[in-house]
Amino acid sequence: MSGGNSADSNRLVQFYCCYLLASTVPRYKTHGYVGSTPNPIKRLRQHNGDLTQGAKKTTALQFEWVWQHPERSRHFGKHRLASLSCAASSRSTAKPLPGPPKKVRRVVPPVLVQDKVRIVSEMVRRLPWARWPLSVYIIEPGLVQQWTELERGCQRYQGITMKSGTLEELTPMFTGRKNGCGE
Template structure:
């Protein structure tokens, strides 16, 4: 049986982002408004879930509604990459990528304020390996943009990183003027896909004998091997090159600012514009899939949280396996044997004639109705002992009878 290459099986998602929420629910003066970090392929739908307009919202955001999406970081080449970024954004003090030259963490704690969250995000896009990904940033509020401008980082922002201000909001209903967009943001990647397929058709009809802009040799496998041929993603440029030639040219140039096996980007030999390596690869997969961008479905938040930690490269090489927490089974009732018969001791409260004996009891968790109509258990109201008891008092033992005199 011949196995297909994992490169061919891979699919570049149409859209995947990590987002930052801030609650606009009135809070006490001494308390900062809560924030929340998550990841999703569909931010307009996800904010509705967080605000309870539709089902499958995260339980962590059910108490401090309504929420406003402040900013997103998008352009991830895969869902696991977005989950790794999300985990590090939530736990910057644990991430091995957010450390100084001596190996000490850049952040001692996560921090829950908006300014702290934005500072961590700005630091991350300048750190390896995130600075090699084709990431972009959108701001949906002036507050998040001011926090970004105020944040000071030690490394410069990577080349090709764009910062967009769209104050009309992620769904276009904030009421504030922004970039002129009407409606929610586009998560289908339709504009890029259509433009790239039009370029492919133009190259097929106009430039029948395409030559590599780097080595000047004919590109013979343009149609049969789209994953080996690069097309410039900038504007109307029709430059074509071998993917290996383009990677070597970007790595050798000073503009790549990278010392790894793959570049961040470089200047096109034809139009001279700076292009991201991730956008080049995205175009290859769009042509390989016939212009169709795969749409990723939204999954449950708790499953995403587990997957983010399970797939995060910030964990150790042999992480502790994630095991679901199961309820502790009840102990079997004690028994005693009397004349060959087994008699089970009754369970429950102690008899009334022995008030000094007390048994630890468990308080039932509070049950509320969730947005989807199901039950939600508040485990914080669950305790192993009564409030009045710090430990289990044992039943007093019977006094030992005096020994008989011989």
């Protein structure tokens, strides 16, 4: 790496989030998009085409990548995507039927919002993220219920908290800071 101040590149940003957006296109309304930012309001404006700018490499971007590609991540190994949730896997008693081997198909990353919620629910219970002081902030009321159901019967780490509310209630966490997050 060259041309940058190492102190600036190693500083800790006090607020950085990974987020999940649902598509507003009716045909894809159940599809989700994963991203990360220190300023969700500004990033939403970028998604809507009001602003342009790029992202920097951060630990949150690595978290985002695993959230987008759990099937390729070393953190999930050979786990099947269908059994990522501890709540779902504890209820499953299905066993594969004997027979000829099926054609091997490429694993397609999940795109549905409910699958993305299930994946991040599992991610925050795995190392290294289980040790991080993470907060899951859910804006969509229907997803609060899904999150609560996923938490049942799972080990909960002390560093992880779940909150729900509006984007406006989240705003004070990332505005007015001297780390370049505010506008």
